Amino acid sequence: MNKIKSLDDLRQLREGMQAKIKLRESGDNAENIVRIKVAMSTCGIASGAKEIMTYLMDELEQHSIEAVVSQTGCMGYCFAEPTIEVTLPGKDPIVFGDVDKYRAAEIIEKYIIHNELVDGILPANYRTIDN
Amino acid sequence: MKSIALHILDLVQNSARAKASKVFISISEDPVAGSYQLKIQDDGEGMKEEILQKATNPFYTSRTTRRIGMGLPLVKLNAERTGGSFKLQSEPGKGTSMEADFACNHPDRLPLGEIDDVLVLLAVGLPQLRLVYEHKTPGGTYCFDTEVIREITGNIQESSLEIRRFLKEMIAENLKDINAES
Numbered sequence: 001m002n003k004i005k006s007l008d009d010l011r012q013l014r015e016g017m018q019a020k021i022k023l024r025e026s027g028d029n030a031e032n033i034v035r036i037k038v039a040m041s042t043c044g045i046a047s048g049a050k051e052i053m054t055y056l057m058d059e060l061e062q063h064s065i066e067a068v069v070s071q072t073g074c075m076g077y078c079f080a081e082p083t084i085e086v087t088l089p090g091k092d093p094i095v096f097g098d099v100d101k102y103r104a105a106e107i108i109e110k111y112i113i114h115n116e117l118v119d120g121i122l123p124a125n126y127r128t129i130d131n
Numbered sequence: 132m133k134s135i136a137l138h139i140l141d142l143v144q145n146s147a148r149a150k151a152s153k154v155f156i157s158i159s160e161d162p163v164a165g166s167y168q169l170k171i172q173d174d175g176e177g178m179k180e181e182i183l184q185k186a187t188n189p190f191y192t193s194r195t196t197r198r199i200g201m202g203l204p205l206v207k208l209n210a211e212r213t214g215g216s217f218k219l220q221s222e223p224g225k226g227t228s229m230e231a232d233f234a235c236n237h238p239d240r241l242p243l244g245e246i247d248d249v250l251v252l253l254a255v256g257l258p259q260l261r262l263v264y265e266h267k268t269p270g271g272t273y274c275f276d277t278e279v280i281r282e283i284t285g286n287i288q289e290s291s292l293e294i295r296r297f298l299k300e301m302i303a304e305n306l307k308d309i310n311a312e313s
Contacts, residue, residue, distance in 0.1 A: 004308055005301040011283050013297055040256070042202045045141050046132055050245075053252055061292045071256035073148060076196035 034060070034067040034112055035087040041074035048100070049082040055101050056084070059108055067112075077122055085124070086111065095124040132205055134244020135169060140253065141202050142171050142229065147257050149175030151226065154260060158243070159267040160235055160312055167215075167235035167312070169206075172228040178221040186219060206231050213237035235312065242313050247302040250275055251295050271309035275302055 038044070038053040053069060060067040077083050080097030086107065087093040096107055097120050110116045132138050139156055146154045151173035160167045178186065185191040187207050192200030207217040210231040221227040233240045246264075253262055254277045264275040284294055 004304045005297065007279065007283065010280070010294075010297060010301065013293065014284050017291065017293065038256075040140065040144055042132075042141050042200070042205065045137050050137065050140060050248060050252060053256070054248060057255070057295070058292060069256070071144065071252075073144065074194065074196055078197060 032066055032089050034065055034089065035093075036060075036067060036069045037072040037085040038069065039073065039075055039077070039081065039083045039085075040071040043074055043078040044081045044083065047081040051101070052082045052084065052099055052104055055104055056108075059105065060112075063108065063113070065108075065112060075124060077124075080120075080122060083122065088112065088115070093124075095122040096120050097122045132209070132241070135241050136244035136246040136249040138169070138206050138209070138241070139171070139246070140249045142206070143253055143257070143260075143262070145202060146171070146173035146175050146227070147260055149173065149177070149227065151175030152259070152261060153263070155263045155265070157265040157267070158311075161269055162235050162312060163269065165235045167233040167240060169210075169231045169233070170229065172226065174226040177223040177225050177227055179223055183219060183221050187217070203229070209233070209239075209241055213240045243311065246306070247299040250302055251298050253277075254280065254298070255295065266306060266309065266311055268309045268311050270311075273302075273305040273309055273311075275305075 036056060038049050038056070040049050040053070053071070057069050060069070072085070075083060075095065077095070077097055082099045083095055083097045084099050084107075085093050085095045094111075096103070096118070099107070103120065106118050110118050132141065135158070143154055143156070153174050155172045157170045158168065182193070187203050189199055189201050189204040192198065194200065203219065206229070210217045210233050213234040214237060215232040215234050217232070218230040219227070250262070250264055253260070260277070262277040266273045280298065
């Protein structure tokens with residue numbers, strides 16, 4: 001039987017990675033980070049927000065995109081869950097609704113990497129002429 | 132909700148919104164005695180008596196973005212339909228604690244679900260929160276504490292896929308070792 005992973009193994013893993021992490025930190029600049037918030041409330045969780053959040057974190061890392069994925073509450077779009085809010089550096093946040101894995105892949109590929117808009121944007125923070 | 136793990140993910144968001152700095156989650160199961168208890172305690176803002184009375188009403192919520200709140204009512208429903216019980220206690224300024232008793236072997240008892248995934252997501256997504264998860268079975272006890280993990284890894288939010296995968300595997304293997312019910 002294999003040995004069960006323990007905190008000591010974690011320490012070893014972490015030490016082995018030290019060099020890699022330092023490299024990342026030095027290349028770190030806050031303005032270039034993509035910020036994604038996943039709506040993680042009862043409605044979001046029940047419609048699969050957990051899978052989406054895991055998927056986003058894994059995919060972004062595989063594409064080597066500097067991103068911070070965090071959790072937020074319900075934004076009132078329960079009918080369109082799971083929803084995610086994507087803020088590209090220097091841009092206004094955009095909220096996407098009905099995000100499944102295929103749509104998440106599309107958002108990364110088209111919006112985050114190539115800056116093209118994709119369908120399914122929720123008008124969460126649009127502006128009118130008078131403000 | 133499809134599993135107890137998802138309920139945990141949901142309820143911890145309540146604690147985070149109540150400005151808790153520490154959340155203690157425990158599951159104690161005993162298939163022979165037929166008991167399965169989920170407890171969540173936080174040190175957040177707490178609730179006044181009148182709000183506490185309304186908390187399990189699905190048409191009450193403290194949010195302003197919508198007018199229904201299903202988190203707690205769903206846990207209560209899921210516990211009660213196995214013949215179990217649900218208790219909620221709170222004191223303003225001290226925190227809130229919740230206890231849901233399920234009948235372990237009842238066909239309607241929710242499965243534990245992907246708790247490894249949920250704990251890692253919470254550790255990454257709520258970096259300000261200390262999360263302690265304790266799982267007790269007749270085969271032993273496993274405890275996962277984000278403070279201990281963060282001491283080793285630093286900020287998990289900035290850490291890599293490798294560490295997240297490792298944590299998931301560590302939790303899953305340890306729970307398997309104490310024969311946790313799925």
